[in-house]
Amino acid sequence: xxxxxxxxxxxxxxxxxxxxxxxxxxxxxxxxxxxxxxxxxxxxxxxxxxxxxxxxxxxxxxxxxxxxxxxxxxxxxxxxxxxxxxxxxxxxxxxxxxxxxxxxxxxxxxxxxxxxxxxxxxxxxxxxxxxxxxxxxxxxxxxxxxxxxxxx
Numbered sequence: 084x085x086x087x088x089x090x091x092x093x094x095x096x097x098x099x100x101x102x103x104x105x106x107x108x109x110x111x112x113x114x115x116x117x118x119x120x121x122x123x124x125x126x127x128x129x130x131x132x133x134x135x136x137x138x139x140x141x142x143x144x145x146x147x148x149x150x151x152x153x154x155x156x157x158x159x160x161x162x163x164x165x166x167x168x169x170x171x172x173x174x175x176x177x178x179x180x181x182x183x184x185x186x187x188x189x190x191x192x193x194x195x196x197x198x199x200x201x202x203x204x205x206x207x208x209x210x211x212x213x214x215x216x217x218x219x220x221x222x223x224x225x226x227x228x229x230x231x232x233x234x235x
Contacts, residue, residue, distance in 0.1 A: 087230060090125045091193075091206030095232070105148060106195040110203065111172055111228070112143030115186030120208035127194055128201030136183030137219070138176045142200055143192075146170075163234040169193075172225040176217040187214035191225055206230075 087095075097103035114120065117131040124130065135141040146152040146169065155168035172191075174181055182188065189211055194203035207230050217223045 085207070085209040085229075086122060087207050087232070088120070088124050088205050089122050090204050091230075094195075094204065094206055106197075107147075108196045109146045109148070109206075110143045110194045110196060111146065111169065111225070112192050112194060112203075113139065113174075113182075113188035114190045114192055116189035116214060117186060120190055120192055120205060124192075124205045124208070126201060127192065127203040127205060130190075130192065130205070131186065132200075133182035133186065133188050134184045137179040137181050138174055138217075139181045139183070142203070143194075144172050144174070145196075164231050166229045166231040169225075169228040169230075172228070173222055174217065174224075175222045176219050179219050181217040181223065187216045188223070189214050191228065193228075193230065 098105055113133045114130040115133055118129060120130055133139060152170050153167050154170045157166050191209045192205050193207035194205055197203045209228055215223060
């Protein structure tokens, strides 16, 4: 399960057609299965982020709007869509597991950079397929995360 939220669609259209300002950065955060992100998810406060510590920071990993962090941009005429792909994201557990406590990671969410963590807008999300816990010294790598815009 993955998808652009309705908030994400709204933001993409506003930025492109009305010149609404882009965030300086974006983030990919890890959340638990307590509440699954869906198309109607608006903010990170609606979800439960995994516990910080041992190599995971609250808010997740930062992404800058450039061709390094968003390393693939594709027009796909066969499937009638455009997509952008995010660079590989890596978390390494150090000093204990990730998450440090509580529920395991089940979803990755793409957010804006609002200074208030809970107010960060969820613009896209991806399922990890199962709950994930990373043992001390191990890594969790998310590869080829795509944000797709499809013909309806």
